[in-house]
Each structure stands twice: as C-alpha cells, then as structure tokens.
Amino acid sequence: MNNYNILILSAGRRVELIQAFKKAAKKLNINSSIIAADMSGLAPALYFADKHKLIPAISDINYIDNLISLCNEENVKLVVPTIDTELLILAENKQRIESETNAKVMISDLKLIQMCRDKIKTSDDLSNNGFLVPYLYSDQDIEQNKVAFPCFIKPKSGSSSINAFKVNNNKELELYRKFIPDYMLQEYVGGDEYTIDVFLDFDSNPITIVPRLRLATRSGEISKGLIVKHRIIIDTIKNMMDEFKFIGHITVQLKIDKEIKFIEINPRFGGGAPMSIAAGADSCENLYRLLMGEQLSYNEVYEDDVYFLRYDSSIMVKKGEIIL
Incomplete structure (x- = not known):
C-alpha cells in the first residue's frame, strides 16, 4: 500500500489541522504519517503528530537543504505551509523541492x-481586475490632510492583525505612522x-x-x-x-x-x-x-x-x- 505522508511546516498551535489530516486518512483507509515540523520543541502541535521534527528557522541559509533532506528521509508526499513568512521561500524553491523529492508543495505560483x-500590490491587482477594495490613501493624501476618519492602518506585509489599527484622528495617525514600518493606510470599511x-x-x-x-x-x-x-x-x-x-x-x-x-x-x-x-x-x-x-x-x-x-x-x- 502506498504511503501519503504529510509534512506540516511551522506547526505551532495547528493541532486541529493535524487532527483533520489524521481523520481524513482514517476515513480513506490509507497509510499516512503526519509529520509536524517547527523550530521550537515547545510547539504544541508537535505532540499530536505521528512524527515530529525540529528544523532551522526560515531565515537559516540551510533551510531548504534541510527541508529537502527531511522530505526524502520521511518519504513526504505533500508539504503544507501554515504561516505567511515561509510562503516566499517555498514558492521560490518549489521547483527544486519537487524535483529533488517525491513531494508536492502546496504553494501557488511565485507571482x-x-x-x-504585499498588501498594497494585492489591493492594486484586485482593483485592476475589477474587484472592489478599500480606498488606499497616498502619501500626498496624508500631506494634504485628505484623509477621512476613521481609517485603517497596517503593515503592507503583516499578518495576524499585528500592528493593525483603526485610526480615529490625526493625532492617532501620526503616532501609528512613527512605529509601523512600511505601512499602508486605507479607508475604514464597516x-x-x-x-x-x-x-x-x-x-x-x-x-x-x-x-x-x-x-x-x-x-x-x-x-x-x-x-x-x-x-x-x-x-x-x-x-x-x-x-x-x-x-x-x-x-x-x-x-x-x-x-x-x-x-x-x-x-x-x-x-x-x-x-x-x-x-x-x-x-x-x-x-x-x-x-x-x-x-x-x-x-x-x-x-x-x-x-x-x-x-x-x-x-x-x-x-x-x-x-x-
């Protein structure tokens, strides 16, 4: 019988996701080991997986080499990312990973x-294809006091609502602009x-x-x-x-x-x-x-x-x- 081993990266707190893969494998009556990988041995999800692996940080120069070795050692059939910060490196190396292992990477095209x-690019590309998005204020809008309150500020490459705030007035806007690097300012949508x-x-x-x-x-x-x-x-x-x-x-x-x-x-x-x-x-x-x-x-x-x-x-x- 074939094995359909799944590698879940940055497993962290993704206990429900690991359990869902286990339940699906049991329903289909297939052999599948769920391998949870994280850089920390204190990640709760590691203790719910069939196997667990500690891997280097995404920023480590050997991250992809380590990932490829892990896929081959565990006969991984699918690599599943779970956090935003690992997406680019996986997309950039998707072809290499899939050519040097038997695994597919669940990642979309690099573009x-x-x-x-880049949430500014997301907004622009969606708008250019006819989908409505909140109005994006320019630096010129801010300089000319053309911002309507409330508005919404967030990092253009952020996640998990970190440093994302509803802005009620100019005083708050100036405060948030000082400590949110590379921000974007949008119309507030109710x-x-x-x-x-x-x-x-x-x-x-x-x-x-x-x-x-x-x-x-x-x-x-x-x-x-x-x-x-x-x-x-x-x-x-x-x-x-x-x-x-x-x-x-x-x-x-x-x-x-x-x-x-x-x-x-x-x-x-x-x-x-x-x-x-x-x-x-x-x-x-x-x-x-x-x-x-x-x-x-x-x-x-x-x-x-x-x-x-x-x-x-x-x-x-x-x-x-x-x-x-």
Whole structure:
C-alpha cells in the first residue's frame, strides 16, 4: 500500500489541522504519517503528530537543504505551509523541492505569493481586475490632510492583525505612522466581515468555497464563526479564482456593507480552516484524493448555518519529554 505522508511546516498551535489530516486518512483507509515540523520543541502541535521534527528557522541559509533532506528521509508526499513568512521561500524553491523529492508543495505560483505578501500590490491587482477594495490613501493624501476618519492602518506585509489599527484622528495617525514600518493606510470599511476558505486542485480549479462570518476574533484569528452559503460571495469568489490561479487551500478576507470590498488574500491554511473542514468542505481529504490521482469536481456539500466556537486547551509534557 502506498504511503501519503504529510509534512506540516511551522506547526505551532495547528493541532486541529493535524487532527483533520489524521481523520481524513482514517476515513480513506490509507497509510499516512503526519509529520509536524517547527523550530521550537515547545510547539504544541508537535505532540499530536505521528512524527515530529525540529528544523532551522526560515531565515537559516540551510533551510531548504534541510527541508529537502527531511522530505526524502520521511518519504513526504505533500508539504503544507501554515504561516505567511515561509510562503516566499517555498514558492521560490518549489521547483527544486519537487524535483529533488517525491513531494508536492502546496504553494501557488511565485507571482501570486509576491502579490499576497504585499498588501498594497494585492489591493492594486484586485482593483485592476475589477474587484472592489478599500480606498488606499497616498502619501500626498496624508500631506494634504485628505484623509477621512476613521481609517485603517497596517503593515503592507503583516499578518495576524499585528500592528493593525483603526485610526480615529490625526493625532492617532501620526503616532501609528512613527512605529509601523512600511505601512499602508486605507479607508475604514464597516459591515460584516467574512473569511472565505477556498480549496483548489493543483490545476487551479475551485473545488469548495466556504464563506465564514467572523463573529469574534482574537489576535487576528477567528474565535467564533458562522458558516453561511452566501450566494453573492461564492459567485464573486468564483470569478476571482478565474483571474487568479491559486492552488490548494487559501483564505480570502472581505467586508460587506452595501457592497463587497476585499481586504486581503492569504494563500495557505488559515487558523479557522478547521471550521470549514468540519462542516464538510474537507480540504485534507481533498488533498489526499488529489495525491491518489483522483479528479475532483466543484461542490457545495457542506453544512450551512452552523456555528463554530473555538476554545483553548493545554497538554502536559514532562521535562524529559520535551523535544530537543
């Protein structure tokens, strides 16, 4: 029987994702070891995986060499990134990794990754393709006091809502501009906020599109959500995927007041992805099926109008059992 081993990078707190891959492998009755990798032996997800590996920091000169060796040692069939900072190096080295191992890398084309990692470029490219985005203030707008408050400031390559703030007046704006490097300043958009889990096959064909209404967040990640089969959102995302040929699991963030305005695209599993997986849009099962050579078709066979309420949990690890 073939092995379909999965390597999850920067595993951190991604316990739910590891469990989802395990559940999918059991359902399909296939051999699959889930290998969790992280630079820290204190990453909780390491202790839920079938195997765990400590790897160098992404900035380490030997990072890709180490990753290739790990893939070959563990007969990895799929490499799954989970954080923004590893996306560029994986996209830049995708061809090398796939040519020197038996693994596929769940990463989109380098140009798309570059677009997503620069939120100003994301805004420009979406706008140029006919998708509405919040107005982006220029330096000239700021100098000429043409900024309408409230507005929103954030780093152009940030993540997890770090250094992202609603700005209510000029005094706050000047303060935030001083300590947020390489920032972008946008129109503040009210209304409901959605994260959409999109899964595409390796030829960029959409397989599932799941809108999640963000009811509450913590540190930029959803903590309470509601799955909603919002037809306008789903159809708009289909149009977007026709223009931007992503692969694998990605997340799109948008707000709806009177119209849809797109905030950003994260070309990886988001922290709330297990919500959509549990509702029936199982990206983990879909990835296994693709690795087995199956052809998948678009479907909306997932539960609608279901709430997900996330909570923290802890594990006890004795001193001598910490991964070193």
